[in-house]
Amino acid sequence: MGRLFGTDGVRGQANGVLTASLALDLSVSAARVLAEHGDLEGSGNGGRPFAVVGRDTRISGEFLEAAVVAGLASAGVDVVLLGVLPTPGVAHLTDALGADLGVMLSASHNPMPDNGIKFLARGGVKLDDALEDEIERRYGEVGVLPVGAAVGRVREAHGSAVDDYVRHLVQTLPAPSPAGARPLEGLTVVLDCAEGAAYEAGPKALAAAGARVVPIHASPDGLNINDGCGSTHLEPLRAAVVEHGADVGFALDGDADRCLAVDHTGEVVDGDQILAVLAVGMAETGRLAHGTVVSTVMSNLGFVQAMEAAGIGVRQTKVGDRYVLEAMRRSGYTLGGEQSGHVIMSEHATTGDGILTALQVLGRMAVTGSPLRDLASVMTRLPQVLVNVPGVDKSRADDDAALAAAVAEEEAALGGTGRVLLRPSGTEPLVRVMVEAPTADGARDVAERLAKVVRERLTLS
Template structure:
């Protein structure tokens, strides 16, 4: 039996892998473990979701499980994942639960748990929750001991307002500091559909909005950070200065420059790290990135005198490193960027605001700023329909990877890893030339299909 928690909570096909029963059971288990940890006689939790249809019944199941376990619940409705993390922290809640599958397609959903302070749970606490879930361990108060639930439109609006105020307070140039910039924002029909355009406008920007009409079914459907075509086209058509694209729960942000060229998470991290350095706020001149970041980021930071600390893939591991080193910024190529001074997790709206703030304070275009990173050709092949659990122990596959690494030498690298959120193995290859990267990646992907066949 595999581990229930992946790199970003529990995720899978809603109503198949993640059922109402599973969601309720995990809520009861989380309450049992986390309430024991806090020692609170009357614990409090916050629950939120993204707009996908399955979130309606799954969040109801989580709320029911928590209340049945004696936890008072504030159900804040549809808000971005980083908003929930922030609100758990500032409200003093004992923990929070987010229902979202982030960038995944609408049929999927997920359950993420935040500890007191809005931080993600360490592996050992997740393991304790999973053990409690599998054993059926539960708190079962009666009478006045059961939890009370507070929800409704006013609660959701208050949460949105509080988070918008927080985001605007972080701008280094103060209110209206983005005046003169025209941005296209693609909200992926997700949790930031109302929040992101609002905050950008209140910061002074001219805003053109895409994909901000969630209906429960259209989240991430051909739009957002995993489908940059619409925002590229809109930026060019409207003559905008840049485009921003979020995912379904708005913990990611990718960008597009004025010519419609992609600006990925590595480039965004570089721009923001140098902005912090120039303000004297980059602790120990250090940036935290994962092993998936392009070699071009490391070379650029080396030239700028910035140290890059590497972690495993997953923003939780970036967060752990940031907290351990008390550093100022970290993130992933996929657009998860963490600014610990302002957020407890990756925050796409915050990232977009600070990227534009750097443009405003320097007067430079996004293309010019992002040009500090010269990306090496990188190919990523996702191999589905294989046994990802054997990716790190098949001798023939490991030999093939070693041979590819020897072939590439110092001008490239190979990374092969099982996905933590999807049933597939990722093969990533960087090389001096695109053709070589593609050829090596395709060759290794063929080996994965043969050696890890189900």
Template sequence: MPLFGTDGVRGLANGPLTADLALTLAQATAVVLGQGRTAEARRAQGRRLTAVVARDPRISGQFLAAAVSAGLASSGVDVLDADVLPTPALAFLVADRGADFGVMVSASHNPAADNGIKIFSRGGVKLPDIVEQRIEAAMSAPKLQPTGGDVGRISRFADAEDRYVIHLLASLDQRLDGLTVVLDCANGAASGVSPETFRDAGANVIVVGADPDGLNINDGVGSTHLDALARAVLEHGADVGIAHDGDADRCLAVDAEGRAIDGDQIMAILAASMKRRGLLAHDTLVATVMSNLGLHRAMAAHGIHVEQTAVGDRYVLERMKEGGFSLGGEQSGHVIMSAHATTGDGLLTGLNLVAEMARQRTSLAELARIMTVYPQVLVNVTDVDRARVKEDAGVADAVAAASAELGDTGRVLLRPSGTEALVRVMVEAADEHTARAHADALAGVVRERLAL
């Protein structure tokens, strides 16, 4: 199995993901990303490379981030330690400080026992597959071993959070005064910075899930558990609820009635707003194959083209860069606004969603009426050989039959997970009963044909 998945390296901390692996991965990263004209120019000037390192508040992040920093410094890279910050903050800071690369220690929405390592190249951009493959190969090759004064230094990035807050506020052309916002920070990396930023933007802020202890990240809170946020919105009579995940690269929302608003609906709202204001490049939205059929139909009604990519916000970003597009994202709440960010940013997304409410002086429920959400059933099939899902003829025949029966009233998607040992079966249809029946039947075929 490749070391890198859909979003970096991820696994059980101190299980597969050890301090030794983190150190070796950092050393290999220094070798691979230390190549190229910019790096050579720095060395010619007698300057060392620079990397920004940050983490979410998981307790394992302490030793893993320390191992990453040690691996980089031992390879002659100066480390700016930003401590606990969201993943999009790390990406922004790499670009803002002109660093050569950055490393984020986080397992995003996974449970506290897991952790992960995400690497960003110069400019704060996630790595393409080919570069990740080169880094993985370099883990078994000779490392850089400078001595004396050539080893790297590790220093505290003291104003990292302030720089990020200023950047977020600069993205807004509309204040949030008069709106009451409940923020669910998932007991994660945004627990400090998100409430501060929304208050600075003018909102009345109520906070839940903002007491991280290293073990409670994503535990019943955050974008994967919206019930606590919905209850808080109703209890306080708030206008809107915004939910982040553990590293705050996602944003989902809850309207004033406690109804969930997913990433597709958020993208539809932002796309229509940006088109109206002349900010939607080429009148195009980039979304993944998992986005709801309702998003495609809503965008067509507004004269907006939808480009599709594989699952993963880095694939969305790659297509955005190729086409010069300004908005893209995923149903899960990764939304990329390329004028302000190089990756999904849950704080940026939430701020701009609430700003649209203020701009139009209307409710989130009213804005969300832009699209009809088609029933979508997702079944995760475990204990199967996910590598064979695209090759098995029996599975292919079952998918073709279901697709033919649904016609243009639905669709079928099977894909191996990039982060977990399972196959995802997704079916959309005009009604939930039909979607469920097809999803369960296809899941049964996958279990039978691909059983380990």
């Protein structure tokens, strides 16, 4: 078996790679490792350690939830079942309930046959790499398990986990006016719930803040999550926004940790543009720590240029929201995100939160009285072309002198009007060539020339 943990937990086809026995044994290993590191201090009833467990709407989540719960309880951990809830909701309640561990069962934007297991440490933050490595090393280890009264107990959450999460989300916006007007009154919003974990929490939160909500793809049946809908399929949202004459539309993914938007004309507003809108608003109100926003190297050059023009610094990381989070936590930044729609606002959340992102964009629209189209015009997206070059030795991508010279030549020709990024795949023998230029044709020409050099120089023998 290859490495279990990827950049976002353990993920694979349910009952293929990701079996019930794997989920059970992995949960036992996680409980043991965290207990030995003092991360399961026993903050539950009677000083016993306890975990919260949530899932998205995939049918496989039902048997995987049972397996995870069995593993944790057999290791002496009490378990509180949250039911269907977005990943950021599980993160929030891990912190709010004082849980020692949070577990989310979801494969995010992946198709229905996949599923995943994501562990969250106390406070609702992702486990660091060292802990994940140790959990993986200890996976399947035979050891002594508790017996009798020492085994874990299992119960459902008191009250509604969804309602608790929704209250937290709505409280991130200004309170109703003295006259009782709620902050988003007068705005009509289409929300694509991706038939996923936010099908209930998403519409509830937006409506509670005063918006008129038109939910679509909010009738999950366990099979239809992400199927032609959500943040990876924006055409239904674009059409619905125009059909309903809505002010704006938002699309979530299966576990609602990411969000993309559509303006009132049906034009897509991507994660870079959303990040730019929020960064400018937070800078104006003094909430953008150190005057800096965190993004990845895949952010559009237009985003960087817009932030420079607004006097906002940009800190860039490797691709992946975990690296954005690490940079934010290390330096105390309050805003970060990715082009894909992961937006992290550390004032209110420990992870990307699609519903929170939608609420904050709507809040910005309400405060300024401006449509999203105007707010998003703070940045101009440069045409971006991505060419994948398979069957190459990606390990030499950074060391080949001829390839480096070709990249330098193209960058010199672009000057400050574009950029080039070569990025080896993390899982395949493949190099990604990304080029931004003033025109799409120009970007395509540069990308194809460099892809040809990659094939010639790095082809596997």
